[in-house]
Amino acid sequence: MLDFITNETTQQAWDRHRSQRERLLVLPGTMRQKFHHRDARRHIIDSVGQENWKGLLRRSSHALSRCTRPEDPDFHRYGGRGIEFRFYTHAEYAITALDLGWTPGCGLTMDRSDNDGHYEPLNMKLSSRGDQVRNREVVAHTTLAGTKISHCDLREMIEAEIGYRLPRRLVKSLVKDGMSGEEVFDAVRERIEGR
Template identity: 35%
Template sequence: MSVIDTIAIGDRFGAWTVTAKGRRLISGDSRRVCFCRCDCGTDLSMEAYALTSGGTTRCRTCSNRNKANMSHRLTHGGSETRLYRIWMLMRRRCSALTNPDYPNYGGRGISVCSEWNDFAAFREWANGNGYEAHLTIDRRDNNGNYEPGNCRWVGRKAQNRNRRDNIRYQWRGRQMLLSEIAEITGLPYSLIRQRVRRDGWQVERAASTPPGTRWQHEGRYNDIGL
């Protein structure tokens, strides 16, 4: 799925509203573009990446007016901050085809909501929703977009647990990671992981057998304690 396929008629990117999608000759090539209307009424067609990357958020007339009348907003004072780097990386992984993380984000149809094309809006949300310097942004639904209702700030440990490639096991009526089971039982994670993934134990047995227990397998006794 290309970037333009993730954009719907009516989507907003800054002051732009997407009114239609079609094709236009650009440097002699027929390319798919979005036809947009600025809040001031100016119509313009542009490639999808210009919108999703934040390369344009309003027409030139509005941009010049904004510079003249609201210059204090143009310098948000955050370009050297960690939060700004998080914001940039979030947008690049969803829209930049050359970004190494694109296949796992934009390539899967994940996008950043139009509201967050403005760093000031993203910063306001972050500061009002628990952002701290040691936390990372995490999507509750790994198949969902970056948007206020689907995002939260968590520690690195919690984010790693929410990776979509993590394997969860049925234990005590819940789907859980082995690391979570280890925390609850007090057994070493490495021991439970070895029992389940290498030795083929059922999770219930692996989580309830004390360390150092000898067990019989194929007629032999093996010491699986650490």
């Protein structure tokens, strides 16, 4: 980790990462343990597909960037708050996702269990996009039948009723325009019938 963020020397950071990595490599029965054998590594990558593997590595790279690069647009929400990326390699991040049960097309992504905690194997879980958006500071809310509801929950309810997915920003933009939940339902129905 960069010492201008953590106020620790490079040697201390290296020692911390090395001890964490050694602790994680001994977990029995995990893909992490199997990954260090050359044949098993190829088998694991082939089992999820090369493109899906690269996608997991890209997500890891984006998480690292959010935590360490002040020029990243999301740095203020991650590294600026002191959140660190504590995976030893991008492959370790990908293997953690597989250990948690991630599969291609499952609709889930890696999320931190403790929103104020670091990116590290023991603080990761799989979450849907809606769950991740609900954890953010900025969520649009409206009322439906007199109850406060987030735009994510409202979109999921509408999608369940109409039977297919809506564009992610459609419901949020209608809620931000000041519509109630009932008005959003009607507006979406009108757009669907108008097609």
